[in-house]
Amino acid sequence: xxxxxxxxxxxxxxxxxxxxxxxxxxxxxxxxxxxxxxxxxxxxxxxxxxxxxxxxxxxxxxxxxxxxxxxxxxxxxxxxxxxxxxxxxxxxxxxxxxxxxxxxxxxxxxxxxxxxxxxxxxxxxxxxxxxxxxxxxxxxxxxxxxxxxxxxxxxxxxxxxxxxxxxxxxxxxxxxxxxxxxxxxxxxxxxxxxxxxxxxxxxxxxxxxxxxxxxxxxxxxxxxxxxxxxxxxxxxxxxxxxxxxxxxxxxxxxxxxxxxxxxxxxxxxxxxxxxxxxxxxxxxxxxxxxxxxxxxxxxxxxxxxxxxxxxxxxxxxxxxxxxxxxxxxxxxxxxxxxxxxxxxxxxxxxxxxxxxxxxxxxxxxxxxxxxxxxxxxxxxxxxxxxxxxxxxxxxxxxxxxxxxxxxxxxxxxxxxxxxxxxxxxxxxxxxxxxxxxxxxxxxxxxxxxxxxxxxxxxxxxxxxxxxxxxxxxxxxxxxxxxxxxxxxxxxxxxxxxxxxxxxxxxxxxxxxxxxxxxxxxxxxxxxxxxxxxxxxxxxxxxxxxxxxxxxxxxxxxxxxxxxxxxxxxxxxxxxxxxxxxxxxxxxxxxxxxxxxxxxxxxxxxxxxxxxxxxxxxxxxxxxxxxxxxxxxxxxxxxxxxxxxxxxxxxxxxxxxxxxxxxxxxxxxxxxxxxxxxxxxx
Numbered sequence: 001x002x003x004x005x006x007x008x009x010x011x012x013x014x015x016x017x018x019x020x021x022x023x024x025x026x027x028x029x030x031x032x033x034x035x036x037x038x039x040x041x042x043x044x045x046x047x048x049x050x051x052x053x054x055x056x057x058x059x060x061x062x063x064x065x066x067x068x069x070x071x072x073x074x075x076x077x078x079x080x081x082x083x084x085x086x087x088x089x090x091x092x093x094x095x096x097x098x099x100x101x102x103x104x105x106x107x108x109x110x111x112x113x114x115x116x117x118x119x120x121x122x123x124x125x126x127x128x129x130x131x132x133x134x135x136x137x138x139x140x141x142x143x144x145x146x147x148x149x150x151x152x153x154x155x156x157x158x159x160x161x162x163x164x165x166x167x168x169x170x171x172x173x174x175x176x177x178x179x180x181x182x183x184x185x186x187x188x189x190x191x192x193x194x195x196x197x198x199x200x201x202x203x204x205x206x207x208x209x210x211x212x213x214x215x216x217x218x219x220x221x222x223x224x225x226x227x228x229x230x231x232x233x234x235x236x237x238x239x240x241x242x243x244x245x246x247x248x249x250x251x252x253x254x255x256x257x258x259x260x261x262x263x264x265x266x267x268x269x270x271x272x273x274x275x276x277x278x279x280x281x282x283x284x285x286x287x288x289x290x291x292x293x294x295x296x297x298x299x300x301x302x303x304x305x306x307x308x309x310x311x312x313x314x315x316x317x318x319x320x321x322x323x324x325x326x327x328x329x330x331x332x333x334x335x336x337x338x339x340x341x342x343x344x345x346x347x348x349x350x351x352x353x354x355x356x357x358x359x360x361x362x363x364x365x366x367x368x369x370x371x372x373x374x375x376x377x378x379x380x381x382x383x384x385x386x387x388x389x390x391x392x393x394x395x396x397x398x399x400x401x402x403x404x405x406x407x408x409x410x411x412x413x414x415x416x417x418x419x420x421x422x423x424x425x426x427x428x429x430x431x432x433x434x435x436x437x438x439x440x441x442x443x444x445x446x447x448x449x450x451x452x453x454x455x456x457x458x459x460x461x462x463x464x465x466x467x468x469x470x471x472x473x474x475x476x477x478x479x480x481x482x483x484x485x486x487x488x489x490x491x492x493x494x495x496x497x498x499x500x501x502x503x504x505x506x507x508x509x510x511x512x513x514x515x516x517x518x519x520x521x522x523x524x525x526x527x528x529x530x531x532x533x534x535x536x537x538x539x540x541x542x543x544x545x546x547x548x549x550x551x552x553x554x555x556x557x558x559x560x561x562x563x564x565x566x567x568x569x570x571x572x573x574x575x576x577x578x579x580x581x582x583x584x585x586x587x588x589x590x591x592x593x594x595x596x597x598x599x600x601x602x603x604x605x606x607x608x609x610x611x612x613x614x615x616x617x618x619x620x621x622x623x624x625x626x627x628x629x630x631x632x633x634x635x636x637x638x639x640x641x642x643x644x645x646x647x648x649x650x651x652x653x654x655x656x657x658x659x660x661x662x663x664x665x666x667x668x669x670x671x672x673x674x675x676x677x678x679x680x681x
Contacts, residue, residue, distance in 0.1 A: 020124040024070035030278040033424035033465040039073040041128035053131045061136035074099040105243035114233035125226040132273035143227040156227040159220035167284035168274040181213040223273040278483035290333040384486035401486040412457020423462035528566040546597040588632040596638040605643035
């Protein structure tokens with residue numbers, strides 16, 4: 001245990017000691033199966049253990065005492081701290097590791113902390129996987145200033161403004177903060193996970209009576225950095241149903257009629273803060289570190305003792321004692337640890353390469369994370385995946401996007417791993433909840449060495465890990481899936497039953513719900529139109545435009561059909577009325593594929609045709625572009641023959657949706673159950 005730095009700790013008995021509590025356990029399974037072997041806080045981010053970023057952040061803030069609470073892999077965490085710079089005589093703070101093997105939640109940890117009576121004043125509560133360059137002293141000063149005005153304040157939550165498309169916002173979970181516009185007091189909090197889809201948000205009308213102006217904010221990244229009073233610990237002890245710091249504690253305090261306690265938000269705009277919650281944010285934050293958004297917390301700061309990174313052109317970082325062949329190519333955003341050897345004709349882009357890695361000839365690595373001691377033999381391709389310590393790829397292996405190969409996995413020659421494959425050396429069972437806690441006692445059984453040769457190849461080693469058959473519930477498995485590495489957001493879809501409107505009331509009628517839904521769709525339509533106008537003017541790619549639309553759709557809990565209804569007319573409005581034929585073809589050739597992104601079935605195609613028909617029925621000019629629009633959508637494979645026929649024979653197409661003449665113009669286009677598209681203009 002390191003003594004307190006003398007200059008920082010002089011007269012410490014007469015002063016308030018600034019304390020921090022670090023939660024080294026996440027109490028979720030977002031990183032399994034890797035966390036079967038290593039705690040999340042010790043996983044490498046750009047070749048530096050995650051907890052180093054958190055401790056460096058606390059050191060800069062002037063913290064004098066740090067308590068690290070751990071459950072899983074506690075011995076590994078204790079051993080790491082014992083040998084780190086934080087246990088040296090020059091450490092800026094005293095650091096104590098506390099093991100809570102019986103804890104099942106953050107609430108249990110904080111109740112244990114209260115029982116130990118270690119905290120004497122306001123303290124910092126932070127997760128062990130936070131990366132930030134925030135000047136925390138400003139947050140502390142603001143918290144103290146609020147306490148002079150509001151004697152009931154017990155917590156300040158640090159949040160960072162970020163757009164809905166920000167890469168460090170987790171896809172699987174989000175939050176709604178309702179704040180007093182002037183003071184930023186948080187008057188309501190709602191956790192919003194992707195699954196299950198939340199149908200409403202109910203608020204007490206008394207909130208609006210006490211606070212004349214409020215902001216409903218869904219544009220925050222919750223940094224999981226809190227300034228807490230000692231009273232927070234006592235409240236957890238008094239309420240054993242409080243498990244999660246946000247979903248239970250914050251929500252419970254703000255909805256309580258008896259406690260009368262207040263919680264505030266400190267909004268950060270000009271600094272970096274994010275938490276490695278899942279594989280998606282792991283990827284995003286890694287890229288941010290390599291891109292130097294986290295400065296001065298960057299690789300060439302050499303946070304660990306013995307680090308020797310140098311910054312090179314193209315955001316390339318290289319340690320000493322790295323062997324590079326002359327023919328290897330390093331693209332942008334690449335970091336390479338010491339002792340690594342890279343052979344001829346290797347191409348590496350947007351990737352992290354650990355220490356003592358051996359890469360054979362003709363290997364391609366893009367967007368991947370190759371940890372320490374990995375061996376990659378000749379002619380392998382790795383795309384947007386994680387290979388943990390000591391993984392071995394034999395010759396001619398292809399690792400497709402989203403794969404996660406845990407410690408010591410071996411893949412035989414000429415094997416192609418399907419996208420999102422997870423492999424571990426451990427045999428999966430349904431009672432794995434405590435396997436991380438009891439890792440030192442776990443021994444490999446004979447069953448652990450029986451492998452699926454078809455999957456991992458000859459002389460391979462590893463078992464498939466399936467989140468859907470683990471002990472987590474179905475919704476959590478879905479949230480893990482969308483938050484995995486390289487997940488394609490366009491795969492997400494919300495059914496009609498899942499499309500809902502927000503509700504702010506003590507109990508609303510059907511009419512109020514209908515009105516709320518109408519308002520939600522109106523706002524959604526406006527945002528979609530604005531997004532498309534920006535895409536048109538800035539020349540966005542179809543992929544970027546599709547990503548933005550999907551994000552808006554998820555944030556609004558609307559359907560593909562709702563999106564079609566706005567997107568198709570907005571695109572067709574780009575047609576030049578003076579040059580109808582060529583302009584229609586040009587516009588739909590360019591933007592028609594975006595309509596295709598909103599179509600996943602024949603029913604979706606038919607819906608799109610009805611939307612097109614309704615648009616063309618509004619004005620005589622519009623009616624002239626129906627046939628060329630249909631022809632172009634058919635030619636670019638957005639609408640298929642079967643869908644056109646089914647739409648044509650549907651009674652609604654004969655006049656109930658739009659003008660009958662729109663239907664009649666198609667008479668010459670449909671015959672003998674075959675399609676011939678001709679210009680009817």
